[in-house]
Amino acid sequence: MATSTPSPTPAVYSPVAEAERVARLESARRLLATPCYWLTVQSLDADSASAARQLDAVSVLLVREGWVQWEPRSESGFCLMGALECVTAPGASFISTAYRVLSLMVHVRTGMQGSGIAAWNDAAGRAVGEVLELIEDAAELARGWKAVAS
Incomplete structure (x- = not known):
């Protein structure tokens, strides 16, 4: 059975939340610097702008159509993988x-x-705000990649 969540309300700025977000992005950048990590620097060099646009489109789709768990698509919306x-x-x-x-x-x-x-999307207690935050972090990492890699 799909679980849908209403559209998110705008988040209130929090310095603590922003610091946590910056720490997540820095951790991701450190992982990318590890040669054995499966997301290669070359794939981001070649496709970072396209990835950011695709992630932005996922976010827009989830806000517009709704977010669900346990199935790719339902009358109530899409899960992250389905979007x-x-x-x-x-x-x-x-x-x-x-x-x-x-x-x-x-x-x-x-x-x-x-x-x-999929497992992260479907975790009990997951909220649409967390999903949109994950997408925003991923898009920011992709968008900012050229500046980091240079």
Whole structure:
């Protein structure tokens, strides 16, 4: 059964939350500097702008159509993986740089190896605000990559 969540209300700025967000992004950047990590620097160099646009589209879709758990799509909206698949160009694999950056941000938050996106999305107590925050962090990492890599 799908669980839907109403559209999020705008977040109130919190210096503590911002500091935690900066720490998550720095952790992700450190992981990217590790040669064995499966999201290569080369894939971000080649595709960071496209990944950021795709992640922005996922966020817009979830806000507009709704967010659900336990199934890719329902009458109430999309789960994170379903939204990512929906905004992927026809014929392209949704296992893209955007997918890999989302996986990296899930890893930073939870320590889950590989793709824990679906498990993270479906965790009991998960809220749409957390999902949108994860997407925002991933998009920021992708958008800011050129500045970091240079």
